[in-house]
Amino acid sequence: MDNKTIDFLKQRLGGEGLNKLKKIDNPHLHQFIAKYIEHCNPDKVFVCADTPEDVAYIRDAAVRNGEEAELATNGHTIHFDNYYDQARDKEHTLILVPTGVDLGPTIKTGDRDECLKEIHEIMKDIMKGRELYMRFFCLGPTNSVFSIPVVQLTDSAYVAHSEDLLYRHGYEEFIRQGPNARFFKMVHSAGELDERKTSMNLDKRRIYIDLEGDTVYSANTQYGGNTIGLKKLSMRLAINHGSQEGWLTEHMLVMGIHGPKGRVSYFTGAFPSLCGKTSTAMLDGETIVGDDIAYLREKDGEVRAVNVEKGMFGIIMGINSKDDPIQWKALHTPNELIVSNVLVTPEKGVHWIGKDGDVPPSGHNHSGEWHIGKKDKDGKEIPPSHPNARFTLSLETLENLDSALHDPKGVVVAGMVYGGRDSDTWVPVEESYDWAHGIITKGASLESETTAATLGKTGVRKFNLMSNLDFLSIPIGQYIQNNLDFANDLKKTPLIFSVNYFLKDKDGNFLNEKTDKKVWYKWMELRAHGDVDAVDTPTGRIPKYEDLKRLFKEVLSKDYSDDDYKKQFMIRIPESLAKIDRIKKIYETQVNDTPKIVFDVLETQRHRLLDAQKKYGDYITPDKLR
Numbered sequence: 210m211d212n213k214t215i216d217f218l219k220q221r222l223g224g225e226g227l228n229k230l231k232k233i234d235n236p237h238l239h240q241f242i243a244k245y246i247e248h249c250n251p252d253k254v255f256v257c258a259d260t261p262e263d264v265a266y267i268r269d270a271a272v273r274n275g276e277e278a279e280l281a282t283n284g285h286t287i288h289f290d291n292y293y294d295q296a297r298d299k300e301h302t303l304i305l306v307p308t309g310v311d312l313g314p315t316i317k318t319g320d321r322d323e324c325l326k327e328i329h330e331i332m333k334d335i336m337k338g339r340e341l342y343m344r345f346f347c348l349g350p351t352n353s354v355f356s357i358p359v360v361q362l363t364d365s366a367y368v369a370h371s372e373d374l375l376y377r378h379g380y381e382e383f384i385r386q387g388p389n390a391r392f393f394k395m396v397h398s399a400g401e402l403d404e405r406k407t408s409m410n411l412d413k414r415r416i417y418i419d420l421e422g423d424t425v426y427s428a429n430t431q432y433g434g435n436t437i438g439l440k441k442l443s444m445r446l447a448i449n450h451g452s453q454e455g456w457l458t459e460h461m462l463v464m465g466i467h468g469p470k471g472r473v474s475y476f477t478g479a480f481p482s483l484c485g486k487t488s489t490a491m492l493d494g495e496t497i498v499g500d501d502i503a504y505l506r507e508k509d510g511e512v513r514a515v516n517v518e519k520g521m522f523g524i525i526m527g528i529n530s531k532d533d534p535i536q537w538k539a540l541h542t543p544n545e546l547i548v549s550n551v552l553v554t555p556e557k558g559v560h561w562i563g564k565d566g567d568v569p570p571s572g573h574n575h576s577g578e579w580h581i582g583k584k585d586k587d588g589k590e591i592p593p594s595h596p597n598a599r600f601t602l603s604l605e606t607l608e609n610l611d612s613a614l615h616d617p618k619g620v621v622v623a624g625m626v627y628g629g630r631d632s633d634t635w636v637p638v639e640e641s642y643d644w645a646h647g648i649i650t651k652g653a654s655l656e657s658e659t660t661a662a663t664l665g666k667t668g669v670r671k672f673n674l675m676s677n678l679d680f681l682s683i684p685i686g687q688y689i690q691n692n693l694d695f696a697n698d699l700k701k702t703p704l705i706f707s708v709n710y711f712l713k714d715k716d717g718n719f720l721n722e723k724t725d726k727k728v729w730y731k732w733m734e735l736r737a738h739g740d741v742d743a744v745d746t747p748t749g750r751i752p753k754y755e756d757l758k759r760l761f762k763e764v765l766s767k768d769y770s771d772d773d774y775k776k777q778f779m780i781r782i783p784e785s786l787a788k789i790d791r792i793k794k795i796y797e798t799q800v801n802d803t804p805k806i807v808f809d810v811l812e813t814q815r816h817r818l819l820d821a822q823k824k825y826g827d828y829i830t831p832d833k834l835r
């Protein structure tokens with residue numbers, strides 16, 4: 210460290226803080242820290258060196274500052290975001306690019322020079338009167354080819370506390386990597402707070418992602434998706450790095466599916482929000498490695514995956530004792546846990562939409578004092594909790610945690626799954642013919658129907674390739690090409706599947722029960738080892754009735770009827786053709802760099818569908834195809 214930096218940091222951090230920082234031999238890190246302390250100008254700085262005392266200091270600060278409040282259950286706290294700060298701010302989340310760089314029409318970008326100037330103006334002295342928390346984390350397991358160290362500067366103890374539950378400590382990793390560390394940098398300020406300690410200058414809410422500087426700036430917001438720098442913000446930086454270095458960053462769960470004779474096969478799964486991703490990761494009888502973000506690398510001809518995180522920032526809406534027993538238990542056990550934007554009762558209990566029991570008549574929630582029937586200023590009735598209300602916990606507290614969570618080598622991936630909310634096209638489970646067919650007709654063709662929990666009309670199909678559309682920092686075509694190329698050196702290529710938990714009949718009734726998905730995963734696990742055959746259809750390979758009948762009996766003690774099978778696995782030709790038209794149109798009009806193979810594979814599928822239609826008609830039950 211040069212003398213000037215030392216003098217400045219000593220004055221701002223104090224001797225003890227400086228000593229913690231000096232243990233990390235990285236001048237670039239020191240300069241970055243000095244620059245943003247000077248710029249944001251906090252009254253105090255706390256350096257967290259990951260000791261239990263340091264971690265406790267931040268946890269306590271969140272309560273002391275009023276960003277969190279203790280609940281009746283020991284270790285549980287409640288945090289509120291501003292009523293209008295309850296989700297990712299897509300409008301003001303920009304990837305900063307130099308003049309002349311074009312990432313295509315679907316990715317929101319800002320001019321790098323202009324945006325850096327703007328965000329620095331917004332953040333000038335923004336921490337005056339506040340304490341800055343400096344934290345070091347590691348994305349992916351430590352001491353691993355996957356490890357990416359991250360430094361977080363934030364004036365929100367809630368953010369620093371959440372990250373403690375969600376990410377692996379990284380102070381030692383920074384020390385280990387020393388001057389060679391290639392690390393991500395996060396600067397966040399909640400900005401001015403109102404009397405409820407929520408961000409008040411939402412008109413100046415900005416989330417700017419600077420790929421060139423590997424730095425993310427986030428200001429005037431508290432919602433986790435906008436502020437927890439290691440989550441979706443780092444994800445954009447990692448997608449960019451992976452693209453240059455030949456590995457993948459995916460919006461994927463990772464889980465162990467338990468097959469016959471103690472065999473465990475690892476699957477990854479990508480699902481847009483509210484499509485059953487967390488409930489899949491939490492399937493009972495299976496084990497969870499991660500529920501949100503995965504890094505994938507090729508090693509010795511196999512695909513290896515790690516959970517980038519080690520905690521869960523999960524949607525709480527709908528969690529009930531019957532459907533989600535493990536989460537229910539975690540939410541009712543004394544343990545370190547943050548819930549956000551739910552209803553708090555006068556007894557310091559909590560309630561959320563879809564929880565067991567009656568809605569308490571009053572309490573306080575993200576809208577302030579609340580009672581049943583309360584309306585917001587637009588005349589809209591305010592539910593007891595926000596649909597995007599969350600809980601934050603460490604996976605280490607879950608009884609279904611997989612033992613490979615922290616394995617620096619990652620887990621070998623046997624299968625990858627793509628699923629959306631689809632009422633009428635995809636069958637419940639289907640294997641693709643090969644890697645390119647899967648990447649293109651499953652991942653790159655992923656759509657999901659909007660629900661009541663999202664803004665706007667419900668039931669509208671939204672294109673969301675690999676469920677990663679919101680997080681891409683490279684052009685879509687390049688991202689697809691990276692996914693295709695990823696298989697080039699593989700000796701053992703994972704199978705790619707689609708799933709659809711939301712298929713309905715003509716009357717609008719779901720064709721499957723929530724628990725049926727257990728069977729689909731057991732079937733996929735058997736397929737990954739060639740233990741069962743499949744039926745070829747124009748869109749991929751589906752299970753044979755006999756295998757499902759046996760699995761339904763074994764897994765769910767259910768008699769699975771031939772009639773159910775035919776209804777669920779019927780190939781819907783008009784809907785499948787319409788989907789190809791929609792997807793093709795998107796790749797023709799909204800993507801500038803679509804690889805030609807995308808169109809080729811979709812066209813081949815169209816021909817298979819048309820041929821089948823000529824032979825069997827519009828709706829083909831699988832018995833015709835065997």
Ligand code: SPV
Pocket residue numbers: 296297433434435440441482501522
């Ligand atoms: C998602 O919306 O996909 C999440 C929550 O996992 S957020 O952190 O907001 O991205």
Ligand code: MN
Pocket residue numbers: 460501
């Ligand atoms: Mn997510």
